[in-house]
Amino acid sequence: MNKRPKILIVDDEEDIIExxxxxxxxxxxxxxGAMDGAAGLEMAHAFKPDLILLDIxxxxxxxxxxxxQIKDSGKLPDTMIAFLTARNEDFTHITALESGGDDFxxxxxxxxxxxxxxxxxxxxxxxxxxDAIVNIKDLTIDREKFSVYKGNQEIVxxxxxxxxxxxxxxxxxxxxxxxxxxxxxxGPDVLVGDRTIDVHIRKLREKxxxxxxxxxxxxxxxxxx
Amino acid sequence: MNKRPKILIVDDEEDIIExxxxxxxxxxxxxxGAMDGAAGLEMAHAFKPDLILLDIxxxxxxxxxxxxQIKDSGKLPDTMIAFLTARNEDFTHITALESGGDDFxxxxxxxxxxxxxxxxxxxxxxxxxxDAIVNIKDLTIDREKFSVYKGNQEIVxxxxxxxxxxxxxxxxxxxxxxxxxxxxxxGPDVLVGDRTIDVHIRKLREKxxxxxxxxxxxxxxxxxx
DNA sequence: TGATTTTTGCCAAATATGTGACATAGTAGA
DNA sequence: TCTACTATGTCACATATTTGGCAAAAATCA
Numbered sequence: 001m002n003k004r005p006k007i008l009i010v011d012d013e014e015d016i017i018e019x020x021x022x023x024x025x026x027x028x029x030x031x032x033g034a035m036d037g038a039a040g041l042e043m044a045h046a047f048k049p050d051l052i053l054l055d056i057x058x059x060x061x062x063x064x065x066x067x068x069q070i071k072d073s074g075k076l077p078d079t080m081i082a083f084l085t086a087r088n089e090d091f092t093h094i095t096a097l098e099s100g101g102d103d104f105x106x107x108x109x110x111x112x113x114x115x116x117x118x119x120x121x122x123x124x125x126x127x128x129x130x131d132a133i134v135n136i137k138d139l140t141i142d143r144e145k146f147s148v149y150k151g152n153q154e155i156v157x158x159x160x161x162x163x164x165x166x167x168x169x170x171x172x173x174x175x176x177x178x179x180x181x182x183x184x185x186x187g188p189d190v191l192v193g194d195r196t197i198d199v200h201i202r203k204l205r206e207k208x209x210x211x212x213x214x215x216x217x218x219x220x221x222x223x224x225x
Numbered sequence: 226m227n228k229r230p231k232i233l234i235v236d237d238e239e240d241i242i243e244x245x246x247x248x249x250x251x252x253x254x255x256x257x258g259a260m261d262g263a264a265g266l267e268m269a270h271a272f273k274p275d276l277i278l279l280d281i282x283x284x285x286x287x288x289x290x291x292x293x294q295i296k297d298s299g300k301l302p303d304t305m306i307a308f309l310t311a312r313n314e315d316f317t318h319i320t321a322l323e324s325g326g327d328d329f330x331x332x333x334x335x336x337x338x339x340x341x342x343x344x345x346x347x348x349x350x351x352x353x354x355x356d357a358i359v360n361i362k363d364l365t366i367d368r369e370k371f372s373v374y375k376g377n378q379e380i381v382x383x384x385x386x387x388x389x390x391x392x393x394x395x396x397x398x399x400x401x402x403x404x405x406x407x408x409x410x411x412g413p414d415v416l417v418g419d420r421t422i423d424v425h426i427r428k429l430r431e432k433x434x435x436x437x438x439x440x441x442x443x444x445x446x447x448x449x450x
Numbered sequence: 451t452g453a454t455t456t457t458t459g460c461c462a463a464a465t466a467t468g469t470g471a472c473a474t475a476g477t478a479g480a
Numbered sequence: 481t482c483t484a485c486t487a488t489g490t491c492a493c494a495t496a497t498t499t500g501g502c503a504a505a506a507a508t509c510a
Contacts, residue, residue: 062341158487175371193490198467200488217466217497218384219371383498421500423456428499430457442455442508 005122006030008047010040010066011055011084016109020053023111024118037061044070044079051080051121053105080121084109136169136225137212150208160185161204164197168213168223177220197221230347231255233272235265235291236280236309241334245278248336249343262286269295269304276305276346278330289324296325297445299408305346309334325399361394361450362437375433385410386429389422393438393448402445422446 007029009017017033024031032047034040037058044052052070056063067081082103105117134141140149146162148155157165163185168176176184178197186192201221205213214224232254234242242258249256257272259265262285269277269291277295281288292306307328330342357369365374371387373380382390388410393401401409403422411417426446430438439449 062345064345065341160488171369173367173370173372175369192488195467195491196489198469199490202468203487215467216371216384219387222370385499417499418501420456420502424458424500427457440456 004028004030005051006032006047006049007118008040008044008049008052009033010035010037010052010058010063012036012058013055016055016084019111020109020114023114027115027118029118037063037066040066041069044076048076049079051082051118053082053084053118055084082117082121134169136172136223139169139208139212141166141169148208155207157204157207160200161207164200165204165208165223168221172223172225175216175220175222180220229253229255230276231257231272231274232343233265233269233274233277234258235260235262235277235283235288237261237283238280241280241309244336245334245339248339252340252343254343262288262291265291266294269301273301274304276307276343278307278309278343279326280309282311289326292326293324297402297405299405299413302409307342307346325396359394361397361448364394364433364437366391366394373433380432382429382432385425386432389425390429390433390448393446397448397450400441400445400447405445 007024009020009031010033011017011020012035014035017035021031021033032043032049034043038061040052040054041061054063054067058066061069063083067083070076070079070081080102082105084105103117103121105114133143138151142148143166148157148162148165164181167181167184178194181197182188182190182192201213201215212223214222216222232249234245234256235258236242236245237260239260242260246256246258257268257274259268262283265277265279266286277292279288279292283291286294288308292308295301295304295306305327306325307330308326309332310329311332328342328346330339357367359366359368363376367373368391371382373382373387373390389406392406392409403419406422407415407417426438426440437448439447441447
């Protein structure tokens, strides 16, 4: 890592901020604090931290609301948010994750745990790229050149076949329902029979081999890796 | 949010209803009140609220019973239920959770807290999307990949089996009545024999192992964690 | 114990998908 | 223009898998 990661702590208890700050600075992070949601929001946009540690229960704007505003604004796409919560607040956990938070850390906070969680979260930030060339299993898909290699053997795919493969590997492992496939490849208006997808899948399988595309009956298809 | 969320308050103290109503209406919610469980049930089905605030201690039908009846009927799948409880009633917390409640709000009620909890709960309703990946015991359920892992052993489930498991773990520990399961998985119209669920449960148990799904005779099934 | 409910093994019906043969349309090259 | 070729889509039928159901056995409750 080339620069000191920046962390913003938002909590209405000054003591907590101080303790966290002390521990994190010891690990060479750059730390700032804010004592309520409004101040936190402002500082988030000015300071552009890599990570925000956010207490849920706060006056004025609560942590969840603040998180939502940050995530919705889209202005800090690379900032991770972790909630600080009291134990036994299972419900808030769920809401917190739904608001777009990336993790939560239970109070009372144990410094060791805190540090390792923080580091783990920052590692996640580091890699976030989408590429024109995807390698998966022994396949290489080049979205720009419109070509697919198995090992270094080129496989020529027809357009629909390529689109289909491309869709499936856009989220390897994810199951795509037939409906989703129709909508994404044929568009919502085109009307084709329901055997059509099977046929294309079959042709793909003929060219690629049997061990890439898996059928889940009644559910859809997925690329297996 | 496009429409005014509807809230039903059920409490045997008129004062409480009035105070809550006043505060919630100020926030632009549509509020109704009922003074006992029976009336509450009736109004719940007629009014179809987004959220029910439910006192636990009530004459005739208590709050927990009322909650159970609503959740078991499966007819108001999108209605959240929050209990109003006096502090230090931990034991009721557990029962209340198992009855399917979604949150608790402690009395005495502080309007600020009330409002923010209510908003949080409604946010949950709106964004129906739950986490794609759930970990529980040694199981990992990935809703996107439509797959289940026990440790790192993949277990392949058929659609209905997956749906069933998914329902059960959506509230671990909660007892799902057969009726609720029917309504949620088959929908209110489909007609299948009442041994059908058992059969699917069996197949799930065959695949997962015996220690996950517990039968409560005459009541229903639950996922034990 | 008897009554009720659930589990289980076995099987049948319903459904979804795979496959081969074929129709159509578009395209490139002669 | 014609021909040969390919991509796409369709159909009918074969197959595989899932789902639902019954009845006997087992478990549980009262």
